[in-house]
Amino acid sequence: MTHTALYDWCVIGGGIAGLAAARALAQRGQRVAIVEQGKFGNGATAAAGGMLAPLVEARVAEPHTLHFGFEALRFYPEFIRQLEAEAEMEVGYRTDGTLVVGVDRDQTEQLRHLFAEQQRLQLPVEWFSGYELRELEPYLSPTIAGGIRSGYDHQVDNQLLAEALRRTLVRLDVGVMEGVGELHPQRVDGIWKIEGDGVPGTPLAAANVLLAEGASARALRRLLPELGRHLRPVKGQVLRLDQRELHLLDHVVRTPEVYLVPKSDGRLVVGASAEEQGFDDRITAGVMFELLRAAWECVPAIRELPILETTVGFRPATSDHLPLIGWTPIPGLAVATGYYRHGILFAPYAAQLLAAHVVEGSSSQWIQTFSPERFHGLDR
Numbered sequence: 001m002t003h004t005a006l007y008d009w010c011v012i013g014g015g016i017a018g019l020a021a022a023r024a025l026a027q028r029g030q031r032v033a034i035v036e037q038g039k040f041g042n043g044a045t046a047a048a049g050g051m052l053a054p055l056v057e058a059r060v061a062e063p064h065t066l067h068f069g070f071e072a073l074r075f076y077p078e079f080i081r082q083l084e085a086e087a088e089m090e091v092g093y094r095t096d097g098t099l100v101v102g103v104d105r106d107q108t109e110q111l112r113h114l115f116a117e118q119q120r121l122q123l124p125v126e127w128f129s130g131y132e133l134r135e136l137e138p139y140l141s142p143t144i145a146g147g148i149r150s151g152y153d154h155q156v157d158n159q160l161l162a163e164a165l166r167r168t169l170v171r172l173d174v175g176v177m178e179g180v181g182e183l184h185p186q187r188v189d190g191i192w193k194i195e196g197d198g199v200p201g202t203p204l205a206a207a208n209v210l211l212a213e214g215a216s217a218r219a220l221r222r223l224l225p226e227l228g229r230h231l232r233p234v235k236g237q238v239l240r241l242d243q244r245e246l247h248l249l250d251h252v253v254r255t256p257e258v259y260l261v262p263k264s265d266g267r268l269v270v271g272a273s274a275e276e277q278g279f280d281d282r283i284t285a286g287v288m289f290e291l292l293r294a295a296w297e298c299v300p301a302i303r304e305l306p307i308l309e310t311t312v313g314f315r316p317a318t319s320d321h322l323p324l325i326g327w328t329p330i331p332g333l334a335v336a337t338g339y340y341r342h343g344i345l346f347a348p349y350a351a352q353l354l355a356a357h358v359v360e361g362s363s364s365q366w367i368q369t370f371s372p373e374r375f376h377g378l379d380r
């Protein structure tokens with residue numbers, strides 16, 4: 001069969017991981033196609049809160065995750081500057097910082113322990129009294145006695161970010177294909193053939209394939225079932241409220257039970273559950289109640305805000321909660337997935353490290369740490 005195109009790379013998956021990786025590969029002179037079964041930027045990318053918050057995750061983060069998060073956040077300002085220029089649009093990047101507050105005595109004590117741990121790690125955080133917190137955010141509950149301010153944690157509008165990446169790919173002459181059927185990559189005579197309903201010029205041909213599908217990981221599970229067993233979906237339910245008329249918050253505000261993320265267009269993101277429920281995509285009354293209750297305890301006036309939408313996403317989590325980045329045992333097959341709760345933060349920096357590794361042969365501590373080879377006994 002005659003192939004209509006031979007790409008250097010076919011990226012499978014159009015979430016933040018795949019979009020960022022396709023851009024990084026194309027910027028290194030690679031001929032790239034990116035293929036997505038649904039819409040670009042959907043799934044976990046669309047559902048995310050868009051927080052860039054390695055500091056406030058310190059209490060739950062594995063040390064590698066924390067330190068990689070610092071490096072990824074330092075990478076962000078220049079990445080955003082370049083991307084906004086390339087795409088000719090803004091992506092809602094904000095540096096207001098994050099407030100982590102306790103709505104009662106137990107939560108406040110919990111945060112004091114977190115603050116002590118952060119100080120031990122020499123993280124740039126401050127303890128604020130309830131009065132000082134309400135000076136910053138007057139709508140916070142009067143029951144809040146104290147909390148942590150992290151000016152180092154930022155945020156971005158994840159949906160605008162995905163659109164900016166898509167626009168940039170078009171301008172880089174990346175083959176952009178979405179809304180296709182289930183994809184079936186297979187390697188024949190040293191060339192990858194990617195078949196699927198709706199893929200132009202099927203089978204699409206590429207020298208290499210990057211699997212960046214996220215939690216579904218259908219192609220990864222078929223090609224490397226042993227590795228696929230280390231990847232699972234973690235369900236997250238999210239609400240988006242409208243604060244355009246009653247503007248409640250400027251900072252990201254978190255409690256131990258909920259986060260509230262104000263966006264530049266007036267949306268307020270409230271999330272998120274973390275459920276081991278497989279791919280059950282139903283919105284449940286119980287989770288919505290718990291999120292709204294926790295949000296109301298933090299910001300009582302939130303009860304006045306209209307609900308714009310409810311969303312479900314599935315975070316791709318590995319068995320050790322570290323990403324999968326780099327070559328697999330199958331020739332010409334690489335992965336970029338498993339970013340779990342940190343996809344928006346990790347993806348741009350991880351994409352640069354991955355592209356430098358697979359195109360230029362460079363390595364780094366992180367490529368070694370996040371290599372799929374850490375899971376022994378992979379199928380070949």
